[in-house]
Amino acid sequence: MKPEKMGSPNQGIKCVVNTCHYYMSGDHCCAQQIEVQLKNAHDTQKTDCATFIPEGQSKY
Numbered sequence: 001m002k003p004e005k006m007g008s009p010n011q012g013i014k015c016v017v018n019t020c021h022y023y024m025s026g027d028h029c030c031a032q033q034i035e036v037q038l039k040n041a042h043d044t045q046k047t048d049c050a051t052f053i054p055e056g057q058s059k060y
C-alpha cells in the first residue's frame with residue numbers, strides 16, 4: 001500500500017522521522033493514511049510505521 005502524499009499535514013499524526021518521503025517540517029506526516037505494526041507488540045519499541053518510505057525513494 002502506497003498512500004497518496006497530500007499537500008498538507010495529516011492532523012491526526014505527529015511524526016519525527018525526518019528521513020521519510022511523507023515527512024513534513026514541524027513533525028508532520030502528509031500521508032493520507034498510515035499503517036502501524038507489529039501485531040502483539042508489548043512495548044513502544046516493538047511498533048513502527050510500515051508506511052515509511054526513505055526520502056527520495058519509491059518502493060514502486
Ligand code: SF4
Nearest residue numbers: 015020022023029049
Ligand atoms: S509515513 Fe510514517 S514514518 Fe513517514 S512521516 Fe508518516 S508517520 Fe512518519
